[in-house]
Amino acid sequence: MARKDWLTGKGALSGNSRSHALNATRRKWNLNLQKVKLTDDQGRTYVIKVSARTLRTLKKEARVNG
Template sequence: MARKDSLTGKGPMFSNSRSHAMNANKKKWNLNLQKVKLIDENGKLITTKVSARTLRTLKKNSQLVNN
């Protein structure tokens, strides 16, 4: 499974790391993924991976099982 946020669909960011001589090296920032338990519309418990930013939003809206 790819390193993606299952709710927002966000993935890793890519760029170049530049040296003083302007040499380019590929660089990748992965998401800070966390496993959380959510309750869906039907009241079923779902374990999913979300980013830390999404987790903050879920805590703010009180949609987590264990805060």
Template sequence: MARKDDLTGKGPLSGNSRSHALNSTKRKWNLNLQKVQVMDENGKVMTMKVSARTLRTLKKNNAIVK
């Protein structure tokens, strides 16, 4: 399964790791994925993988199920 946010579709970013001598090697920044239970507009509870940034938005909108 891909490391993607189930709600927003955001995935990992890629780039270069730079040393002091400016040598470059490829690297990847993964998302901080968390498993949460979310209630949709019909009242159905689903388990999703969302990023920590999306989790903050869900908590702000009271969409998280305890």
């Protein structure tokens, strides 16, 4: 499975790592993926991978709605 947020679809970013002499080498910034168990209205449990930012938003929404 690709390193991608299941809810938002966000993936890894790529760019250059720059040395003091401004030499460029390619690098990648991966997401901080976390496994989360979600339960729907029928009681089914799903394990999905979401980024830490998305998890923070889910917790915030649960606090407001719950």
